[in-house]
Amino acid sequence: MNTSDLDGRRVGLYAVLFGLVAFYLLPLEIGLVTSLKTDPLASLPFAPPAAGSFTLEEWGRAFTALKSGLVNSLLLAVPATILSAGLGSMAAYGLTTLQWRGQVGVFTLFIAGIFIPYQAVLLPVSRFWATYAPLEEWLAVLWLLPGLEAYHGELLSLIITHVAYGIPICTLLFRTYYKELSGEMVEAAKLDGATAYTIYRRVILPLSVPMFAVTLIYQFTQIWNDLLFALVIMGPGDGAPVTVGLTNIGSSLTNLGFGVKMAGAFIAALPTMVVYVLFGEQFAEGVAS
Amino acid sequence: MxxxxxxxxxxxxxxxxxxxxxxxxxxxxxxxxxxxxxxxxxxxxxxxxxxxxxxxxxxxxxxxxxxxxxxxxxxxxxxxxxxxxxxxxxxxxxxxxxxxxxxxxxxxxxxxxxxxxxxxxxxxxxxxxxxxxxxxxxxxxxxxxxxxxxxxxxxxxxxxxxxxxxxxxxxxxxxxxxxxxxxxxxxxxxxxxxxxxxxxxxxxxxxxxxxxxxxxxxxxxxxxxxxxxxxxxFVAGFLGEPSMNFFDASVEDGSLITDQFTYPLSEDTLDDLGGADDVRLGVRPEDIELVEKPVGDHDYAVTVDVVEPLGDENNVYLEFDLDTEGEGAGRTFTAAVDGTHPVAAGDELGARIPESAIHIFDVDSGVALHNRERDPDEQVIPQ
Missing domain, CATH: 3.40.50.300 (P-loop containing nucleotide triphosphate hydrolases)
Known part of the structure; x- marks a missing residue:
């Protein structure tokens, strides 16, 4: 009686769990098999490619179309992520661990920054970069250097925009974390002769690793997936990141391009998954703290 | 250095x-x-x-x-x-x-x-x-x-x-x-x-x-x-465990009158008080001696309320035997006696408060007017 009762509950539990797995994985499975078929409309969406219709051609085409976008996205997302996390950490240290007059007011400004919607700043930001701070013209001499192109100036504008937008949320995350650190430990470091800077570098920064994992994953995903700022600030030019490239893919072809679109989506999403896998453990630790 | x-x-x-x-x-x-x-x-x-x-x-x-x-x-x-x-x-x-x-x-x-x-x-x-x-x-x-x-x-x-x-x-x-x-x-x-x-x-x-x-x-x-x-x-009450017993008292005719008892003072002690009328009497639990029957001027009839055995010593909570149900009824105070001293709740005994061990404080300022006599080479091992 008792054991059968338990078995009944177990069966129910596993049924629900398998249902959830299917719910989450089915779209991915459909995307994957669609990208591998020569004619996606010839068979059911979730059926694997039939013997004669398997192809990697769509992946090849998608990769060729997105290659420069991938490079641009990496050039954009890696520095922007590191800068926003690093600056957020420093700002949080200055606003939390150090004591000075007026810090509450400054922190309030940071918090307000989190709640400014993208749409509200689109026009001012594009005007700012186009009219008031045309980095492409200002740094013109740099583009003569080998390996650098004029569109890198646009990428730089985008990096700065993303960093500015990312600092408030990073600061908030780090501040929450730093508040939990022992105040006596910081005082001990002060008595040990450490300056505000060495306390940050030798005590606070090494202890921030879990929170860096959280902010790096979060910011990288945000910046990598952003389409709005990329479209408004640079449009579909040479410097366009992968998200902009993805919107164009398949549209110029005669067929509907399901396969190449699916393959492109996978290619564009891959780096964010790699980041999750790399920092997953520290991420869990950071979220748990 | x-x-x-x-x-x-x-x-x-x-x-x-x-x-x-x-x-x-x-x-x-x-x-x-x-x-x-x-x-x-x-x-x-x-x-x-x-x-x-x-x-x-x-x-x-x-x-x-x-x-x-x-x-x-x-x-x-x-x-x-x-x-x-x-x-x-x-x-x-x-x-x-x-x-x-x-x-x-x-x-x-x-x-x-x-x-x-x-x-x-x-x-x-x-x-x-x-x-x-x-x-x-x-x-x-x-x-x-x-x-x-x-x-x-x-x-x-x-x-x-x-x-x-x-x-x-x-x-x-x-x-x-x-x-x-x-x-x-x-x-x-x-x-x-x-x-x-x-x-x-x-x-x-x-x-x-x-x-x-x-x-x-x-x-x-x-x-x-x-x-x-x-x-x-404050110092007297803060140091010592169990802490010092305090009794509010007034000085009349060379004696301390509390709600529970009258405590005659010697000339020397009276001199220390410098004419103060309202004082507080303090005595440490370990200075209170338990005797079978109250016989002397500084002995009082008490009943044992609670005994806390600590092994090496007993903390004994005592209650004064009063003739009348006055204000001071039900007031307990503490004595610390040797752990081997046979004492149980309900025992009727005498509590001796030696004059050499008393402290007297001013009620308002709390300043010590008189402190206990001290043996020049005394030793104290608290707890």
């Missing part, structure tokens, strides 16, 4: 325009090599005082002098003091060796191998040399405590500051560390200021103790002096 002087040190915090005085005009001269214990109930300002000496709090008034030099405005790093915190405050990401080396690396320009040697020497002295490569989280509470001490010692400062360093240890380890800390301090001869709320630590560890209450310094004296010749009622 240095002499530390607190000269009228004051600290106040501003709370929405209200001034909250945390430490009020505290003056203590701490001699070179002395072990001074700052003791008092929570919120009395003892930690604030220590933090001012460390430089972690600014000084609102008065002066701090180290060997005659005013250090009130110096940064913590420039005061040549080392502090041991209640939470140990070790750097969790560093090994024990790195924890101990940190202060020398940051505050001196010693070469790495010299630092390394000093860390190893200190670790050996503290008996933690086999822990040097471990991280704090791999250590027990007692080991972390030792590392925190070692981190302070390796700096070879002029003054050690300790903020309740033993309060996170279990009772047994605490008493071991108490002895060890004392021995260490004596060997090193470094001026030490030790903050605690635990009166056992205060009594046993300090060369002198400074008792604080409400931000005011009550008395600075050797432990025995503070115990037997308290400056006021």
């Amino acid at each position: 240095a002499e530390l002087v607190l000269d009228g040190v004051t600290k106040h915090f501003d709370d929405d325009g209200d001034r909250i005085v945390a430490v009020d005009d505290a003056s203590i001269d701490i001699e070179d090599g002395e072990f001074l214990v700052l003791v008092g109930p929570s919120g009395c300002g003892k930690s604030t005082t220590l933090r001012m000496v460390a430089g972690l709090e600014t000084v609102s008034g008065g002066e701090l002098r180290l060997d005659g030099t005013d250090i009130s405005d110096r940064a913590p790093a420039d005061r040549d003091v080392a502090m041991v915190f209640q939470s140990y405050a070790l750097y969790p990401h560093m090994t024990v060796r790195e924890n101990m080396a940190f202060g020398l690396e940051e505050s001196t320009d010693m070469a790495d191998d010299v630092i390394d040697e000093r860390v190893s020497e200190t670790a050996e002295m503290m008996g933690i040399e086999e822990l040097l490569e471990r991280k704090p989280r791999e250590l027990s509470g007692g080991q972390q405590q030792r590392v925190a001490l070692g981190r302070a010692i390796v700096r070879d400062p002029e003054v050690f500051l300790m903020d309740e360093p033993l309060s996170n240890l279990d009772a047994k380890l605490r008493s071991t560390m108490r002895t060890e800390l004392q021995r260490l301090q004596e060997n090193l001869g470094v001026t030490t200021v030790y903050v605690t709320h635990d009166q056992t630590e205060a009594m046993t560890m300090g060369d002198r103790i400074a008792i604080l209450n409400d931000g005011r310094l009550q008395q600075v004296a050797t432990p025995l002096e503070a115990y037997h010749a308290p400056a006021n009622e």
Whole structure:
């Protein structure tokens, strides 16, 4: 009686769990098999490619179309992520661990920054970069250097925009974390002769690793997936990141391009998954703290 | 080695325009090599005082002098003091060796191998040399405590500051560390200021103790002096466990009249009172003797209410046998008697309060008017 009762509950539990797995994985499975078929409309969406219709051609085409976008996205997302996390950490240290007059007011400004919607700043930001701070013209001499192109100036504008937008949320995350650190430990470091800077570098920064994992994953995903700022600030030019490239893919072809679109989506999403896998453990630790 | 002087040190915090005085005009001269214990109930300002000496709090008034030099405005790093915190405050990401080396690396320009040697020497002295490569989280509470001490010692400062360093240890380890800390301090001869709320630590560890209450310094004296010749009622009540019995009394016809009993005083004692009318009589539980029947002037008929056996001694709660149901009925007081003394709840006995052991305080100011007689070579072992 008792054991059968338990078995009944177990069966129910596993049924629900398998249902959830299917719910989450089915779209991915459909995307994957669609990208591998020569004619996606010839068979059911979730059926694997039939013997004669398997192809990697769509992946090849998608990769060729997105290659420069991938490079641009990496050039954009890696520095922007590191800068926003690093600056957020420093700002949080200055606003939390150090004591000075007026810090509450400054922190309030940071918090307000989190709640400014993208749409509200689109026009001012594009005007700012186009009219008031045309980095492409200002740094013109740099583009003569080998390996650098004029569109890198646009990428730089985008990096700065993303960093500015990312600092408030990073600061908030780090501040929450730093508040939990022992105040006596910081005082001990002060008595040990450490300056505000060495306390940050030798005590606070090494202890921030879990929170860096959280902010790096979060910011990288945000910046990598952003389409709005990329479209408004640079449009579909040479410097366009992968998200902009993805919107164009398949549209110029005669067929509907399901396969190449699916393959492109996978290619564009891959780096964010790699980041999750790399920092997953520290991420869990950071979220748990 | 240095002499530390607190000269009228004051600290106040501003709370929405209200001034909250945390430490009020505290003056203590701490001699070179002395072990001074700052003791008092929570919120009395003892930690604030220590933090001012460390430089972690600014000084609102008065002066701090180290060997005659005013250090009130110096940064913590420039005061040549080392502090041991209640939470140990070790750097969790560093090994024990790195924890101990940190202060020398940051505050001196010693070469790495010299630092390394000093860390190893200190670790050996503290008996933690086999822990040097471990991280704090791999250590027990007692080991972390030792590392925190070692981190302070390796700096070879002029003054050690300790903020309740033993309060996170279990009772047994605490008493071991108490002895060890004392021995260490004596060997090193470094001026030490030790903050605690635990009166056992205060009594046993300090060369002198400074008792604080409400931000005011009550008395600075050797432990025995503070115990037997308290400056006021607060000190008398704070030191000693179980604490001193107090009875409100008025002086009439050469006797103390309380709600429960009349206590005749000798001429000498009366002289000490200087004509005061309202006083408070104090007597320590261990000075009350239990006799079979009240016979003398200072013997009173009592009934045993509760007995708390502690093994070596019994705390006996006594109730006066009163003829009338007056105001003082039901008032109990405590006597501490030898553990082998046969006594049980309900026993009717006599309680003798020897005149040589009484303290008398002024009711309003709390100042001691008369303290007990003292044997010149007395010894006290609290608890």
